[in-house]
Amino acid sequence: MEKRFSRESRCFKTSRIFPTDVNNHNTLFGGKLMSYIDDIASIAAHKHCRRSVVTASTDSVDFLYPIHTSDSVCLESFVTWTGKTSMEVFVKVVTEDLKTGARRIAATSFLTFVALDDNNKPAAVPIVVPETEEEIKLHESAPQRAEIRRIRREESRKLAGHFTMKYPWEI
Numbered sequence: 001m002e003k004r005f006s007r008e009s010r011c012f013k014t015s016r017i018f019p020t021d022v023n024n025h026n027t028l029f030g031g032k033l034m035s036y037i038d039d040i041a042s043i044a045a046h047k048h049c050r051r052s053v054v055t056a057s058t059d060s061v062d063f064l065y066p067i068h069t070s071d072s073v074c075l076e077s078f079v080t081w082t083g084k085t086s087m088e089v090f091v092k093v094v095t096e097d098l099k100t101g102a103r104r105i106a107a108t109s110f111l112t113f114v115a116l117d118d119n120n121k122p123a124a125v126p127i128v129v130p131e132t133e134e135e136i137k138l139h140e141s142a143p144q145r146a147e148i149r150r151i152r153r154e155e156s157r158k159l160a161g162h163f164t165m166k167y168p169w170e171i
């Protein structure tokens with residue numbers, strides 16, 4: 001089975017916060033950050049398997065601190081764990097106050113991507129090999145997160161069976 005290091009999928013993206021990116025608190029709009037997260041995570045997954053990928057789930061996004069217009073925002077992503085056709089990607093969001101240089105971790109996120117073959121069917125991915133302390137810690141804790149995802153997926157499917165697809169005026 002082919003193997004790839006976590007570092008081979010690592011990506012970085014640094015942005016300014018523009019007036020069109022903020023919410024009514026004048027801090028970065030959460031939806032904007034989530035879009036950045038999905039974007040950079042999908043690139044890490046694509047680099048790992050060198051196939052097209054789809055987001056199977058955004059497992060968690062934790063907004064730890066607000067991001068201000070005086071901050072730069074840097075996202076880092078890499079593949080932490082692989083199943084047969086799925087890949088877990090971690091995204092770390094680090095802000096830097098551009099005046100003082102103060103840095104903090106403003107958000108973290110885990111997402112799952114699935115590799116697709118030419119017929120858009122799930123395809124096997126290389127096994128990921130962690131090297132750094134951070135990568136190893138995330139890799140070791142991944143099976144527990146995968147189990148939580150499996151349970152949640154089953155529950156989501158069951159729940160979907162209870163929802164109506166009728167138009168509001170038909171209920």
Ligand SMILES: CC(C)(COP(=O)(O)OP(=O)(O)OC[C@H]1O[C@@H](n2cnc3c(N)ncnc32)[C@H](O)[C@@H]1OP(=O)(O)O)[C@@H](O)C(=O)NCCC(=O)NCCS
Pocket residue numbers: 053054055056057082083084085086087112114122149153
């Ligand atoms: C994700 C998708 C390809 C999975 O297809 P599927 O026919 O359900 O495939 P399987 O049940 O064989 O699952 C394939 C893998 O995906 C994983 N998976 C599927 N749904 C998942 C979910 N909601 N969360 C996490 N992992 C999931 C499975 O655990 C499995 O992993 P493994 O091969 O590593 O064990 C399919 O559900 C899909 O196309 N969803 C829509 C994706 C999309 O449109 N994303 C947004 C735009 S990119």
